Amino acid sequence: MTEGKARIAVTGLATMGSNLARNLARHGFKVAVHNRTPAKMKALLDEHGHEGDFVGAETLQELVDSLQTPRQIIIMVKAGGPTDAVIDELSGLLEPGDMVIDGGNAHFNDTRRREAALKEKGLLFVGAGISGGEEGALNGPSIMPGGPAESYKHVGPVFEEIAAKVDGQPCCVHVGPDGAGHFVKMVHNGIEYADMQLIAEAYDLLSRIGGQTPAEISEVFTRWNSGDLESYLVEITAEVLKHVDADGTPLVQVIEDAAEQKGTGRWTVQEALELGVPVTGIAEAVFARSLSGHTDQRKAVREAFGASEVVAKPDAELVEDVRQALYASKVVAYAQGFDMMREASKNFGWNIDLGAMATIWRGGCIIRARFLNRIREAYDANPDLASLLVDTYFRDAVQNAEAAWRRVVVRAVESGVPTPGFVSALAYYDGLRSERLPAALVQGQRDFFGAHTYRRIDRTGSFHTLWSGDRSEVEA
Numbered sequence: 001m002t003e004g005k006a007r008i009a010v011t012g013l014a015t016m017g018s019n020l021a022r023n024l025a026r027h028g029f030k031v032a033v034h035n036r037t038p039a040k041m042k043a044l045l046d047e048h049g050h051e052g053d054f055v056g057a058e059t060l061q062e063l064v065d066s067l068q069t070p071r072q073i074i075i076m077v078k079a080g081g082p083t084d085a086v087i088d089e090l091s092g093l094l095e096p097g098d099m100v101i102d103g104g105n106a107h108f109n110d111t112r113r114r115e116a117a118l119k120e121k122g123l124l125f126v127g128a129g130i131s132g133g134e135e136g137a138l139n140g141p142s143i144m145p146g147g148p149a150e151s152y153k154h155v156g157p158v159f160e161e162i163a164a165k166v167d168g169q170p171c172c173v174h175v176g177p178d179g180a181g182h183f184v185k186m187v188h189n190g191i192e193y194a195d196m197q198l199i200a201e202a203y204d205l206l207s208r209i210g211g212q213t214p215a216e217i218s219e220v221f222t223r224w225n226s227g228d229l230e231s232y233l234v235e236i237t238a239e240v241l242k243h244v245d246a247d248g249t250p251l252v253q254v255i256e257d258a259a260e261q262k263g264t265g266r267w268t269v270q271e272a273l274e275l276g277v278p279v280t281g282i283a284e285a286v287f288a289r290s291l292s293g294h295t296d297q298r299k300a301v302r303e304a305f306g307a308s309e310v311v312a313k314p315d316a317e318l319v320e321d322v323r324q325a326l327y328a329s330k331v332v333a334y335a336q337g338f339d340m341m342r343e344a345s346k347n348f349g350w351n352i353d354l355g356a357m358a359t360i361w362r363g364g365c366i367i368r369a370r371f372l373n374r375i376r377e378a379y380d381a382n383p384d385l386a387s388l389l390v391d392t393y394f395r396d397a398v399q400n401a402e403a404a405w406r407r408v409v410v411r412a413v414e415s416g417v418p419t420p421g422f423v424s425a426l427a428y429y430d431g432l433r434s435e436r437l438p439a440a441l442v443q444g445q446r447d448f449f450g451a452h453t454y455r456r457i458d459r460t461g462s463f464h465t466l467w468s469g470d471r472s473e474v475e476a
């Protein structure tokens with residue numbers, strides 16, 4: 001064992017914390033480890049103590065005492081109240097100049113609040129989004145640290161060491177001040193929801209319209225994973241679909257069809273509403289999970305109307321059409337997520353480098369995908385891109401997919417197979433492309449019932465029609 005005190009600490013040793021601690025130890029950092037329930041700390045030392053230099057601590061006081069100064073402590077506990085509880089206890093034990101790093105899925109407003117509170121005590125606080133799940137935490141996650149640039153100078157090199165690497169570059173960069181890191185992680189998860197929903201819809205179409213078995217669809221996803229759609233989520237979809245129960249039944253057919261959620265997708269939509277950014281794909285994905293969970297309501301409506309009867313009509317084009325529809329819809333989902341980060345960056349003064357976000361998402365995280373290279377190139381070439389959709393590469397890709405995308409949506413709607421992700425992505429694309437939107441009529445309606453006024457295309461200023469009078473127009 002290395003002599004002396006530990007370089008860094010991790011408190012919270014469930015799935016993420018224990019693997020992150022092992023990752024740190026495997027990279028040669030002496031790590032102090034603590035968990036509220038000490039059994040988890042002991043299990044980590046028993047099973048993995050040989051992987052590196054660990055110091056077990058039964059209490060937070062012991063953890064603090066085991067560290068070099070200034071101290072760096074990573075918190076990996078449940079987001080919300082549990083994180084506050086740990087921070088409260090730690091802040092009474094630490095000294096000015098010490099640093100607390102929250103690696104959980106915190107809400108970025110909590111991060112802003114915590115940073116401000118700790119600053120008053122002379123403590124540094126870093127809200128760091130960490131993605132990659134169990135395997136990423138161990139072998140290299142994507143890390144999105146926010147907070148003061150000064151803090152990054154101290155902890156950045158450690159994070160860059162343990163992060164995933166793509167083309168020799170670490171999947172970690174200083175995102176921006178205060179809550180920027182956790183905001184970006186939240187959007188990452190929002191995109192994750194949208195991507196998963198689109199993949200699930202593709203599966204449903206190939207199953208119910210294409211008449212394919214999970215094993216056959218698994219092969220389709222494996223094939224897709226060697227082209228433009230190459231991504232972790234497509235790869236694991238193939239794995240899940242080919243997995244069978246002991247009696248040979250595909251697992252996917254026995255898992256309850258009610259998707260759960262911990263909250264980051266919902267937060268993304270809530271924040272998008274605040275910022276006024278239409279993240280329709282993410283919203284549909286959150287609502288699709290919500291709908292799936294309303295099992296009693298689903299049963300009642302199914303019984304009232306009968307289940308939609310889909311007659312499988314396999315045809316040679318379906319698989320390729322679905323692939324193209326999936327790709328185009330994914331581009332829309334990512335475009336919306338990047339729009340949201342740009343808007344938040346402007347709103348909060350974070351100066352987020354969108355190309356750098358695409359760069360650190362290329363490896364380690366759940367949404368890692370080949371086309372993030374293209375997204376990086378797009379934002380590196382033009383950081384002020386009005387939308388990812390107008391980048392030459394993505395414009396051509398979406399144009400090439402458009403006919404297939406429309407065929408898939410028509411087939412789904414005609415067949416009664418719900419595809420809210422595909423449909424809303426296409427509607428978003430069509431909405432942005434339209435020369436005129438019926439929003440003009442909405443403005444007229446608002447003015448009629450509430451005198452809310454409207455602007456005209458031929459004159460400047462705001463106007464109101466005297467709807468309950470002589471219907472003449474007045475300048476407002």
Ligand SMILES: NC(=O)C1=CN([C@@H]2O[C@H](COP(=O)(O)OP(=O)(O)OC[C@H]3O[C@@H](n4cnc5c(N)ncnc54)[C@H](OP(=O)(O)O)[C@@H]3O)[C@@H](O)[C@H]2O)C=CC1
Nearest residue numbers: 012013014015016017036037076077078079082104105133
């Ligand atoms: N699981 C994943 O794939 C990912 C998770 N995250 C985030 O990372 C964090 C850790 O996630 P995960 O490893 O899944 O663990 P969980 O979110 O399941 O949290 C369990 C951990 O929190 C601790 N804890 C709970 N309540 C308290 C409390 N009041 N005081 C102190 N400790 C408490 C538990 O201690 P005890 O053992 O004593 O109960 C345990 O160590 C979460 O914020 C999560 O959102 C981020 C990316 C991916």
Ligand SMILES: O=C(CO)[C@H](O)[C@H](O)COP(=O)(O)O
Nearest residue numbers: 131132133261262263264366
């Ligand atoms: O952060 C993650 C990956 O990046 C988690 O896996 C994510 O929180 C899972 O979310 P949910 O339970 O809402 O599906």
